[in-house]
Amino acid sequence: MVAGKAIKxxxxxxxxxxxxxxxxxxxxxxxxxxxxxxxxxAVKVAGAWEADKVQIDEWRRNVIRGLDKDKKAGS
Structure with missing residues (x-):
């Protein structure tokens, strides 16, 4: 609880x-x-991997579209 409110x-x-x-x-x-x-x-937070489903879906769509901006040339 934070200030009397439950954390969503x-x-x-x-x-x-x-x-x-x-x-x-x-x-x-x-x-x-x-x-x-x-x-x-995905990132490590306090020793545990964390990721967001919406961001994974968006990343995947971009990769499928060929927008993998971090992809190394020639790979």
Whole structure:
């Protein structure tokens, strides 16, 4: 509770690599590579991976459209 109000639960937030992998079914190694080299929207917060479903969907649409701005030339 914050100042007498309940904190709204974020239903779009995925916490933990297992949750991210369940939503975007790839291996942990592949997801780490996507984070490091292709702008996959996930970060470590206090030692746990977190990602937002809406941002993952937007990232995926951009990759499909060829807008993977972080993709290395020739790959």
């Amino acid at each position: 639960h974020e239903t779009n937030v995925l916490v933990g690599m297992k949750a991210i992998r369940a939503y975007y079914p790839r291996s942990e190694k592949t997801i780490i590579d996507l984070i490091e080299h292709h702008g996959f929207p």
